[in-house]
Amino acid sequence: MSLLAQLKDAQKDAMRAKDKLRLGAIRMVLAAIKQKEIDEQVTLGDAEITSILVKLVKQRKDSESQYRDAGREDLAEVEANEIKELEAFLPKPLTEEEILTLIDECIAASGASGMQDMGKVMGLLKAKAEGRADMGKLSGLIKQKLSA
Incomplete structure (x- = not known):
């Protein structure tokens, strides 16, 4: 099953479960994928989708550290939860x-x-x-x- 299909299935599951956090994170990824497909007029494969996921996780980690530095633990926690949701779609890390x-x-x-x-x-x-x-x-x- 392709990564895009996994994301779409997870989106449906999150909708059924009324899991707003997971649904928001998945929608963010799907929007970034769609934007890149429209901008470059191509259909993205798993490698390109993985690089988008990596980029989004990196952005979330930067935001989380900035929020923690500013003393905004509530916003940092939201970013940390989004990171956890996005990392579920990344390949298993290398040892x-x-x-x-x-x-x-x-x-x-x-x-x-x-x-x-x-x-x-x-x-x-x-x-x-x-x-x-x-x-x-x-x-x-x-x-x-x-x-x-």
Whole structure:
């Protein structure tokens, strides 16, 4: 079942259950997908939908930290709940061991020999790890491997 179909089914279930929080989060994702499809005049696949989900989760995490810094725990809690709902549709996160193996494979596949090849490695890695690992953390690990 495609990710879009899963989202639409979850939307129907949330409507039936009268779960306003879950329904709002799912509608937000579906609206972002529809907007991108209309803007680019394409039909999005699972990879593109996953990248939209990753972007929305990142935005929610930023908002949550800003709300907490401002002392608005009520709004931060709403953002945290939306993050939980959105993450349910993301692929299972990679373990630390899988991440290190994947980085080694991408470095070998790209023939990277130093920091100047970081972009090549990140390009390969992004395709394989999008939505399954924090790209900022991966970047740091790649820098360690390439500079060593």
